[in-house]
Amino acid sequence: MSAIFKPLRLRDLTIPNRVWVSPMCQYSATDGIPNDWHLVHLGQFVLGGAGFIMTEATAVTPEGRISPQDTGIWNDEQAAAWRRIVDFIHSQDRPVGIQLAHAGRKASTAQPWLGNFNVPPEEGGWQPVGPTAEPFGDLAAPRPLSAAELREITRAFAAAAERALDSGFDVVELHFAHGYLAHQLYSPLVNTRTDEYGGDFENRVRWHLETVDAVRAVWPDDKPLFVRISAIDWVDEGGWNIEDSVRLAKLLAEHGVDLIDVSSGGAVPYARIQRRPNYQVPFAQEIRAQTGVPVSAVGMITEPEQAEEIVASGSADAVMLARALMRDPRWPERAAQALGARLDRPVKDRQYHLAYPA
Helix, strand or coil: CCHHHCCEEECCEEECCCEEECCCCCCCCECCECCHHHHHHHHHHHHHCCCEEEEEEEECCHHHCCCCCCCECCCHHHHHHHHHHHHHHHHCCCCEEEEEECCHHHCCECCCCCCCCECCHHHCCCCCEECCCCCCCCCCCCEECCHHHHHHHHHHHHHHHHHHHHHCCCEEEEEECCCCHHHHHHCCCCCCCCCCCCCCHHHHCHHHHHHHHHHHHHCCCCCCEEEEEECCCCCCCCCCCHHHHHHHHHHHHHCCCCEEEEECCCCCCCCCCCCCCCCCHHHHHHHHHHHCCCEEEECCCCCHHHHHHHHHCCCCCEEEECHHHHHCCCHHHHHHHHHCCCCCCCCCCCCCCCCCCC
């Protein structure tokens, strides 16, 4: 059997294959409420055969959105809108997860096709917050968060997880990557605090473990919890590195995390990211080898044979695809044919089988 088309079991959840939809921000919500765009965007990947669907970064507070058009799950109206999407994905016998996020100092920015600038309050934006008052590049300076406010954000993550449970999600992923608030807190390039949430490694990861504990306390024992991290900061000196990520991954697993979703970069604008096919796979491989924790790999994974090698070699337990699926939502069907594999599809889903016969 093809490695990427083998099921994967995490706690009581069996995921039918290892081709997963990576979070892709759509910047298309109003007041944090997902709509028909999000239903069609995620639904197309279900019909294409992806084994697991992850939502875009979904804010746990209004101020935690990357843009005013981001989705959220800080209120019941948003949770009800997510339920509609979850129900459709479940109707096709596929599991779905929600990525919970807080953008920190990268918040209140314009939709990316408009440019990289802050949206002012008079146009629906707000002042971002962060570990310190240091801005990200040319973005607005954030208001520094107090220790009490950081703990309040932890409680917001837990409340969002409870709403995600009510919405029917199978997995919660905590977004600790890409230069957003959680990454700002563990990267020594950003976090220069002198209180209990800054300084040495233990203090810089304190908030993350507290947040995992708070979410795990409300998230059922039979449901998996994922965390996405940036494995390295892509700077020559002084940044977060792979050894730090291995150390953090071990702690996260001890606190109830079931899979590490391994990405990289985003903390500082001067990082020199060396993008190429499989460029982040070695980080996933190292974390998996050193910790034994399941991992997913992401980043410029585009071809079926490439994905197959990543999983078959033990470099990762699953591959997360984004742009490849946007270009071809039926990538899993094509991959199964290329690899001579059988793609597990619900019996009731026959509308597209003429295009991809068994």
